[in-house]
Structures are given as structure tokens and as C-alpha cells.
Amino acid sequence: MTALLEVEDLRVAYGKIEAVKGISFTVESGQVVTLIGTNGAGKTTTLRTLSGLLKPSSGKITFDGKPLTGVAAHKIVALGLAHSPEGRHLFPRLTIEENLQLGAFLRKDKDGIEKDIQRVYELFPILGERRKQASGTLSGGEQQMLAMGRALMSRPKLLMLDEPSMGLSPIMMKKIMETIRELREQGTTILLVEQNAQAALTLADHAHVMEIGRIALSGTGQHLLHDESVRKAYLGED
């Protein structure tokens, strides 16, 4: 079986500075794959390139059997790749419900969209209670829920989450991680970028450690969770 997402020798540069220096990895349907690593490792750059916001300088991206390189960002979501960006990036002056509707911008099935909005409200009841509220007025955790819900609204084959736990309280972080686990159990394929390595590795089927633009180490989540160098570098152990 071929992988849902295949990344081969991907390179991305900002001007002369190369942020991603030839990485390769795959995501199989139904898996949770995580990219961990410090700030500036190239994780966010990788996701932004996959969703078409950045152009790679070389390399190959194949998604669901189709090449993604050179495809405009607004066409990529139609292929089934949804991206919940770092820092949530909601539309602050639109309401919760309007943000969710935008997540389903390309869909035409009104009933299905309405059903999926209700599904998001079941997943995150607080969003349902505040559906008419401008999203810019939500707390960080609520914004993260909405960003995830919005990404789900396109019914993606692959959901990319960039730093979903960033800036959240421990309780909220736990809630978000539980939601990701729930989504995985429902069969959603997820590519997760996280600085919180412990949480990410616990959830992941497969994990890659990125260091200054390269994949330094790969393995199953459990394997890396117990790897000594990872424990030292990312899990804060001496």
C-alpha cells in the first residue's frame, strides 16, 4: 500500500537561508505522525510548504497519489489536506460559526456542512454555546479548539496541526491532546507538529525529530519516548 503523504528530499529556502534541508518522510492512512524539535528546526516551514503557502526549492511531495509541488494553496485543501496553522489564525472579526463555515468553503452539501458544524460543537461544547461570538474574543484554548474544528470542516484525508498546545494552560493542553487522541480513534490521519515532545510522542504512531532543517532521528512514538538522546534534548532530563 502506498502512503497517503510522501515527502522526498524536500528543501525550502527563505531567500538564501535554507530552512528545510532535504527531508523525507511518509504518513500512512490512519496514522498519527509527529514532527518534533526546537524552534527554528523547520517544522512549521515544512507544514506551510505542504499546504502550498511556501514553494519548495526542490524535492517531491505526493499526496493521495498526486504531486503537490506547484499546486496553488487554495487548490490543495480541495485534495483533502487541511492545515490548522501555528498561532491558530482565526478570522478574528467573524463569529465562531462563520469561521467553521469558511472551513467548509469548497463544500456544496449544505446539510452535510450543518451536520459537521454540529459535530464540532459536540466535540467542543463551549464553541456551540458561543457560536455567534466573534472569534477574536475567545480565550487561547477556545481559539485552538475552533482552529481544529475549522480544519476538520473540509473533511480532510489528512489533518495537519501546527503547535496546537502552544501557549495553553496545562488543563487546556490536556483537553486538546485528548481531542487529538479521539480524532485518531475515529480514524483521522494526522500530521502533528509540536514542541511539547512528551505529549506528541505519547500520541504518535510514528515520529521524526527535526534539527536545523534535517530529520535527525525517526522511530515509533514509543521508541523515541524511551530514546536516551531524545529524553535529554527534548524531554528535559539530564
Next chain:
Amino acid sequence: MSELPQQLANGLILGAMYGLIAIGYTMVYGIVQLINFAHGEIFMVGGFGALSVYLALPTGTSLALALPVMLLGGIAVSVLVGIAAERFAYRPLRGAPRLAPLITAIGLSIALQQAIWKWYPDGKQARVFPQFKGRALDILGATVQRGDLFVLIAAPLCMIALGFFVARTRSGRAMQATAQDPDTAKLMGINTDRIIVLAFAIGAAFAGVAAVAYGLRTGEVQFRMGFIMGLKAFTAAVLGGIGNIYGAMLGGVVLGIAEALATAYVEDIPGMQQFGGGAWKDVWAFVLLILVLLLRPQGLLGERVADRA
């Protein structure tokens, strides 16, 4: 001393024109953070488009019959020029330093003015624009020329249509999303290039409507008319809060009324006799702009810049 209702009517008519043009500045700025300083000329060519249509009709066609076609002609010319400006002048400069599109806009302004000057038949002089015949109307104590009814009807209709479009349609929602966060709008599947073209097109269409109103009011169109009208409309957009469509119309009306009142009443203020009359109206318009920028930099209906993420 002139009567107040008359001055308010004059201000409202002028202000509605400013407001219609200001929409173009504010929509484009709201989406690409670009001040399209060629917008005054997009307004100007619309006037010539409408005039050309009129001249192409059989002589003796009544203006009432001709007006809808002239309006379409004016809008079409403005929209075509607006879309071409976006496609060939501004799009290649997206991501360039801000000075580049600004200089391009000034160059485009001069080019459009000179094109009319050189190639429009008798374009070096003011060309006569058809006028409605018949006596002026008396409305609530003000004398209103028949031609001015056009803008008093068209401006509110345009605003209602635009408000509906932005709030209720799929493209309007996409436009709001693009204005608030263009990259994320792309992630939703929105073709932001198309939305930018749409913003230019709508702004240009409103400028075309304003150009017909201008022609009907002043009885002429000429290649320079976009300069001062564009500057005033830009002032109106800033006054109302740039990026806000209702602010643009409000700013236009406030500016128009302020000009009319200043023209009529400043000379009655003791010691200010020499600053009254029509010669000083532009000065008062810009004094108003400076005051608003000092006291409320975000404009009348604008949001603080920090809120735009």
C-alpha cells in the same frame, strides 16, 4: 448667508460622490493594504466611457433613456481599466517594498490622464456631458437639480447592494476572510487572487457610477477631473476609517457637508471673512482630515490597527 437646507443638500450630493469613489480606495486597501492612487483616474475614464456611449447613440435620444446604457458604459470602462491596473501594474509588485506600487500608481495616474488628453477626441478640453432639462426641484427647502437626483438615488442603492454582497454571499464572506488573514483564507480554499480582482472591480464600478454623477452635476468631463476628486475621496476613506466600506460613505458625506458648510458660513465668523467662500473649501476639507487624524487616527468607523491580525 445661504440657507442651511440648501448647503446640506449641496454637501450631501458632493459627499455621495466622494463616498462612491472612496469605496474603491477602502476595499482595495482592506484587502491588499495598497493605496491605489490611480483610482481617481479610474473614476475619470468612467466619465469618458459614459460620454462615449452617449455620443454613439442616435442624436436626439432622450437622456432618461440613454442614462442606463451610459451608466453601463461608464462602469464597464472603469472596471476594465481597474482590472487591468491590478493585473499588469500591481500584481507583479505584490511582495515588493511598499514604495514600488505607490510610484507605479502615480505613474499609472499620469499615463491615464495623458492617454485621454492625447487620444480622446478633443480630450485636451473639457467635453460637454449631457444634462437633464427642466426646472430644478424643490426638496425640503433645498433646490436640487434634476441631474443630482441620480447620485442621491444611486449611492444608497449601491451601498445596500454592497452591504448585502459582503455580508450575505459566499464571495463576500471570502472577501472578509481575505481581508482579515490572506494566507489562512488560502488554506480554506479561497482563491485570493480572484478576490483581489473582485475588490478592484467593485471599487472601479462604484467609481464609474460616481463619474456619471459628476458629469450630470458639472455638465462636463475632462482628463484632470480625477485628481482632486480622487484626493477628496481618499480623504473621505481615511476620515471614515480606511478598510471600512460604511466608513467610506460616511466619510464622504461628512466631508461633502463640511465643505459646503465651510464655503457658506466661515465668512460669517468674525475675523474669518477672508477664509470663506468656495476658494477655501479644499483647505477646510483637509483641515477636517488633519483634525480627525489627530483626534481619532483610526477614522470615524475604523478599527485600531492592532486589531487587524
